Amino acid sequence: MTATTIQLQASGIGLQMDKRWLWRELDLCVSEPCFIAVTGSSGAGKTSLLRCLSGQLSPSEGIIKRGPDTTAMIHQDLQLTNGATCLMNALGGCLGRHSFLSTLLSFPTAERSAAKTLLGQFGLSGKESQWASTLSRGERQRLAICRALLARPSILLADEPVASLDSQWGERVLKFLKETIVQAGGFLICSLHDESQVNRFADQRLHLDSNLPNGWSLQSMGGEVQI
Amino acid sequence: MTSRLPWHSRFDLLGVTFLLFLAGALGSIPGIEGAGRELDHWGNLSRFASQFFPPDLSILDRTLDGLVETLRIAMVSTFWAIFISLFLSLGAARNVSPPWILWPTRMVLNVIRTIPSLLWALLAVVIVGSNSLAGVIALTFYSVGYLAKFFSEAFESADLQAQQALRSLGATPLQAFRHGLWPNARPVIWSHCLWMLEYNFRSASIIGYVGAGGIGLHLKLYAESADSWNKFSLVLLCILVIVTILDFTGEKIRQSLRNKLEGKAD
Numbered sequence: 001m002t003a004t005t006i007q008l009q010a011s012g013i014g015l016q017m018d019k020r021w022l023w024r025e026l027d028l029c030v031s032e033p034c035f036i037a038v039t040g041s042s043g044a045g046k047t048s049l050l051r052c053l054s055g056q057l058s059p060s061e062g063i064i065k066r067g068p069d070t071t072a073m074i075h076q077d078l079q080l081t082n083g084a085t086c087l088m089n090a091l092g093g094c095l096g097r098h099s100f101l102s103t104l105l106s107f108p109t110a111e112r113s114a115a116k117t118l119l120g121q122f123g124l125s126g127k128e129s130q131w132a133s134t135l136s137r138g139e140r141q142r143l144a145i146c147r148a149l150l151a152r153p154s155i156l157l158a159d160e161p162v163a164s165l166d167s168q169w170g171e172r173v174l175k176f177l178k179e180t181i182v183q184a185g186g187f188l189i190c191s192l193h194d195e196s197q198v199n200r201f202a203d204q205r206l207h208l209d210s211n212l213p214n215g216w217s218l219q220s221m222g223g224e225v226q227i
Numbered sequence: 228m229t230s231r232l233p234w235h236s237r238f239d240l241l242g243v244t245f246l247l248f249l250a251g252a253l254g255s256i257p258g259i260e261g262a263g264r265e266l267d268h269w270g271n272l273s274r275f276a277s278q279f280f281p282p283d284l285s286i287l288d289r290t291l292d293g294l295v296e297t298l299r300i301a302m303v304s305t306f307w308a309i310f311i312s313l314f315l316s317l318g319a320a321r322n323v324s325p326p327w328i329l330w331p332t333r334m335v336l337n338v339i340r341t342i343p344s345l346l347w348a349l350l351a352v353v354i355v356g357s358n359s360l361a362g363v364i365a366l367t368f369y370s371v372g373y374l375a376k377f378f379s380e381a382f383e384s385a386d387l388q389a390q391q392a393l394r395s396l397g398a399t400p401l402q403a404f405r406h407g408l409w410p411n412a413r414p415v416i417w418s419h420c421l422w423m424l425e426y427n428f429r430s431a432s433i434i435g436y437v438g439a440g441g442i443g444l445h446l447k448l449y450a451e452s453a454d455s456w457n458k459f460s461l462v463l464l465c466i467l468v469i470v471t472i473l474d475f476t477g478e479k480i481r482q483s484l485r486n487k488l489e490g491k492a493d
Contacts, residue, residue: 054395055395056395070397072395072396073392073395075388075392077388079388079389079391079392080389080392081389081393081406081407081410081411082386082389082410082411082488082490083410083411083412083413083414083488084406084410084411088406088410091406092389092392092393092396092398092406092407093396095393095396095397095398095399095402095403095406096396096397096398097397100399100401100402100405103402103405103406104405131487131488133487133488133489133490134487134490135490147392147396148396151396151397
């Protein structure tokens, strides 16, 4: 994975919902590995922007070009498989690398051990065989992050990935994400509410204005936590 | 200024259908006729019921053999019904199959459900003779009509978000179904299987009446010989015990699965 092959370029994109423009003429070009924090008040369209960038939603105007590399998204509502164990949920991230038959009953040993290691790093060791539905909200959030990381994405879009975590876990997770994704030459685009987390981790900040669709701004931050 | 709601806004689907049902039920009462003669209803009932007691324990061994055969019929037929229904239910689930598979499959299931278990048993007895295999065939067909419908509803009502999330992570549609939808639908599906097993045990107790094996044959023999109502009552009592055990165990398992899926403590 190299920085030159990874591309995510949004040119003049806008999104209209219920006859209201959330944002318009938004340009975003990421070519160097970085952590971009998306900020703005509730209803400014942060989630919709991330969904557009991940390809799950089409913008009403403009073009988004994505490179060939893997994109993963951590959803705000987590979207876990409640009736499956922690381990199986995490392993869902690696499905794209394997055929249906090789994952029908079990997963390759290497993937299983990678998933177990990751779950351990996120404080979920010992809960591998527990159903996702029985975990706390914070544990479920960490599980969703593990699943996305196991996809080994070059571009990770995270919708408020630390909203349900305490400040200590929030810092640990953001540091881990920045180290894992950005250090490997990828991009981390993450919607955040906490100003101190934005200042500490973000290299750039994309701020959306809920009152002014064209009022978005992109500024360099030079986050304190450098990789 | 307050705006008045239109008069018909009070009638939602629930209200209208309940009123229709109530009108239908009350309107049907005058059409139900008795014998038209003065009969001693309570006297008849008490004389008949007294013949049930005490249950004749001398036939306990024979009855237990019949119950074991009934249980076997119920288990084997439920097993085959689950197996067949899993495939058919995929065809009948709106979120899994395209319309050209969906509607023909649903039509087939409707036809299967239209035929009552006793008729399936008669058909099976005609084909394979009077034995427990006829019972298995009859109840398998009968159960498929219901299980496939229940399974398809379980797939349709399961949380689809996990499936979509896995698709966005690069999973194929089959992988997303296996790891995103199936685990969420599985507890509901197993609950239906347990219910069907209970139901099939009850049905297997009846289809023996037409020669499809099981304890039903015993019931028929004792009902036809006038002085054997105390034997008949013992068979009923044994069926009641088994049904109660199955019902109690099934409910416990179902409750536990529901709680686990909803993240509640047992």
